Amino acid sequence: MVEYGKFNDIQLDVLKEIGNIGSGNAASSLALMIGKTIDMAVPRVNMMHYSDLAQALGGPENLIVGIMIDVSDDLQGTMMFLLQKEFTHEVFNALLGTDSRDFSALSEMDLSVIQEIGNILSASYLNAIASLTGLKISISVPAICVDMVGAILSVPAIKYGDIGDEVLLIEGAFVGRDDKEDITTKLILILEESSLALLMGRLGVA
Amino acid sequence: MEKAVIVGISDLAVAKAPAVVATYALGSCVGICIFDSVARVGGLSHILLPKRNNNDNFMKFADSAIPLLVQKLEQSGAHRLRMKAKIAGGAQMFNVGKMDSALGNIGQRNVESVKAALQSEKIRIYAEDTGKDFGRSVFFNVETGVMQIKTAFNKIYDI
Numbered sequence: 001m002v003e004y005g006k007f008n009d010i011q012l013d014v015l016k017e018i019g020n021i022g023s024g025n026a027a028s029s030l031a032l033m034i035g036k037t038i039d040m041a042v043p044r045v046n047m048m049h050y051s052d053l054a055q056a057l058g059g060p061e062n063l064i065v066g067i068m069i070d071v072s073d074d075l076q077g078t079m080m081f082l083l084q085k086e087f088t089h090e091v092f093n094a095l096l097g098t099d100s101r102d103f104s105a106l107s108e109m110d111l112s113v114i115q116e117i118g119n120i121l122s123a124s125y126l127n128a129i130a131s132l133t134g135l136k137i138s139i140s141v142p143a144i145c146v147d148m149v150g151a152i153l154s155v156p157a158i159k160y161g162d163i164g165d166e167v168l169l170i171e172g173a174f175v176g177r178d179d180k181e182d183i184t185t186k187l188i189l190i191l192e193e194s195s196l197a198l199l200m201g202r203l204g205v206a
Numbered sequence: 207m208e209k210a211v212i213v214g215i216s217d218l219a220v221a222k223a224p225a226v227v228a229t230y231a232l233g234s235c236v237g238i239c240i241f242d243s244v245a246r247v248g249g250l251s252h253i254l255l256p257k258r259n260n261n262d263n264f265m266k267f268a269d270s271a272i273p274l275l276v277q278k279l280e281q282s283g284a285h286r287l288r289m290k291a292k293i294a295g296g297a298q299m300f301n302v303g304k305m306d307s308a309l310g311n312i313g314q315r316n317v318e319s320v321k322a323a324l325q326s327e328k329i330r331i332y333a334e335d336t337g338k339d340f341g342r343s344v345f346f347n348v349e350t351g352v353m354q355i356k357t358a359f360n361k362i363y364d365i
Binding site: 050051054059060061063066068103104143144145146147148149150151152153154155157158161162 | 301342358
């Protein structure tokens with residue numbers, strides 16, 4: 001058993017590959033849905049402090065769309081999609097044919113679109129991992145929050161607060177049209193310690 | 207406004223007037239300002255969880271951060287009998303109805319723990335803006351004792 005977050009290079013590579021396969025699948029599903037190409041950044045696996053993650057998403061007060069999904073069964077954890085406003089606009093535009101949106105007053109229709117995006121992204125991400133590993137993975141109905149990124153990240157920070165101030169993030173990213181990778185949309189998978197060990201075992205790098 | 211002293215997550219700071227102590231984007235976390243307007247000193251604590259269980263970081267938990275903040279204020283000349291508190295945060299960011307009830311009401315449990323800790327320090331809460339479903343940034347003016355709150359959609363108000 002390894003200490004939480006302390007992995008060797010091979011294990012880190014495997015986790016990166018998990019992030020790659022998961023976000024790759026999620027990106028193709030979303031691209032298919034909105035009929036546009038989506039570019040991806042190389043996935044990263046990091047022990048990261050939540051405040052640094054907030055910084056990477058445009059600062060703690062930046063307004064973003066957060067989607068949170070509970071991961072259960074063989075793997076226990078949380079999946080989060082943090083969508084920049086611009087990216088969300090693009091998706092709305094492609095799906096609903098409207099572009100200008102006031103994020104302070106999202107309609108039921110807008111929210112169900114965001115929820116559907118969450119469903120598609122998480123299902124395709126985790127299906128890919130399930131078929132690779134033979135693990136049974138279930139997901140919850142996506143919960144949505146449009147608010148300051150720091151406030152949204154307080155939720156996983158609290159949930160995994162007992163593990164430590166830092167958490168291992170398997171992180172993928174969609175790059176926006178302006179190619180500003182530092183403030184891009186992120187897909188994040190946080191797994192509990194036992195689930196990380198199980199995943200490593202299944203992939204032969206325990 | 208003077209340059210603010212920024213308090214991070216699981217962090218706290220004390221400052222003498224004139225000064226502003228601030229913390230960004232409180233979600234389910236709670237920001238606690240305690241001040242003594244006679245000694246003109248105040249502090250802000252940003253807690254993440256209600257109760258400390260053998261964790262090393264005292265500033266992360268309501269029940270250990272508040273006594274620590276009070277102690278630091280006393281070291282800066284504040285007197286316990288004159289201390290007043292204002293609190294903000296403890297929101298429920300995601301409507302996690304079916305998902306995880308322990309996580310769902312963590313904001314509320316944080317607020318309750320903050321109130322209990324302040325009560326055992328015998329410090330009265332003069333104002334609060336807690337609960338609901340939105341994030342808050344807090345700017346506390348040590349000079350005036352006014353806590354300014356800013357939300358994601360740029361609503362700004364004082365408590």
